Amino acid sequence: MDARSPQPLLEVEGICRSFGALVAVDDVSLRLGPREILGIAGPNGAGKTTLFNVITGIPFKADKGRITFRGTRIEAMAPHRIFRLGLARTFQKETSFANLTVEQNVRLGAAFGADLRGKELAAAVDRALERLDLSARRRDPAASLTVYGTKRLMLASAIVTRPPLLMLDEPASGLTASEVADLKSLILGFRDDGMAILLIEHILPLLFGISERVMVMDFGRKLVEGTPADVARDQRVIDAYLGGQSEGAADALAG
Numbered sequence: 001m002d003a004r005s006p007q008p009l010l011e012v013e014g015i016c017r018s019f020g021a022l023v024a025v026d027d028v029s030l031r032l033g034p035r036e037i038l039g040i041a042g043p044n045g046a047g048k049t050t051l052f053n054v055i056t057g058i059p060f061k062a063d064k065g066r067i068t069f070r071g072t073r074i075e076a077m078a079p080h081r082i083f084r085l086g087l088a089r090t091f092q093k094e095t096s097f098a099n100l101t102v103e104q105n106v107r108l109g110a111a112f113g114a115d116l117r118g119k120e121l122a123a124a125v126d127r128a129l130e131r132l133d134l135s136a137r138r139r140d141p142a143a144s145l146t147v148y149g150t151k152r153l154m155l156a157s158a159i160v161t162r163p164p165l166l167m168l169d170e171p172a173s174g175l176t177a178s179e180v181a182d183l184k185s186l187i188l189g190f191r192d193d194g195m196a197i198l199l200i201e202h203i204l205p206l207l208f209g210i211s212e213r214v215m216v217m218d219f220g221r222k223l224v225e226g227t228p229a230d231v232a233r234d235q236r237v238i239d240a241y242l243g244g245q246s247e248g249a250a251d252a253l254a255g
Ligand SMILES: Nc1ncnc2c1ncn2[C@@H]1O[C@H](COP(=O)(O)OP(=O)(O)OP(=O)(O)O)[C@@H](O)[C@H]1O
Pocket: 019, 022, 024, 042, 043, 044, 045, 046, 047, 048, 049, 050, 051
C-alpha cells in the first residue's frame, strides 16, 4: 500500500491553525503510506513545524480539519494516546531530560509510548541505544552529550517503541557534513525497519536525496507536491524558495 491507496497510514485533510490574525497553516492536506518518506520544505515561517505540532497535538491542536492515523481520527486525541497509536516525533531544538541519564531518557520514551515492562522494556531500550550508537554512554547524564549525541538520543527515545510513523523536525540542523551523512543512513535504516517518515529539513541535498515525495509549503499553504525531481524543477518552488539553493537540490538528485 502507498499514499494513493484507499487507506493510507496518515491522512491529513484541510488542516488550519491560526495565531490571532496570522494563519500559520492554511487548508493543508497530505497522505502518507507505510514505509514512505515524505519530505517537507519551505522558507522560514512557512508553517512546517506548526503542521507537525497539530498532527501530534504537541503543544496545540488544529482549529479545523481531520487527521486520520491507522484508521483512527486523532485530531482531538491526547498526545500520549497518539504516541501510543504509533506516531512519534522529534523536535527542532535538541530536547532531553538533561539531568537524567541517557538510558533513563530512552526508558521514559518507552514508558510514554507503550506498555512495555520488565525484560521487554529492557530489550527495547538496549536495541534503541545500540541502534543510535549510545550504548557506551547509557549511564552518562544526557547533558554531557554533543549536539549530534542529543539528536541521536531524541531519535532513540522516539524509535524505542518501533512506531510505524516517525516525524522528524529539522534533524540535520547544526550538524557537520559527516554527521549529516550518518543521519541520512540512520533515517533510511528506520524506513527499512518498517517506519514511514515525515521529514522537515532545510538541508535540501538531504531532503531531496531521501524523500520519495516532497511537499513545499509557503505562507501556510501547500505550494507544490511531487517527486523530488519534479519539485526541484518547478518554477513556483524556485521562485518562492529554492532560489540560490536550486543547484544543491539538483546536485542531490544527480546523486
Ligand atoms: N505558538 C505560536 N504563537 C504565535 N505564532 C506562532 C506560534 N507558532 C508559530 N507561530 C507563527 O506561525 C508561523 C509559522 O511558524 P512555523 O514555526 O510553523 O514555521 P516553519 O515553516 O516551521 O519555520 P522554520 O523553518 O523557521 O522552523 C510563523 O509566522 C510563526 O511565527
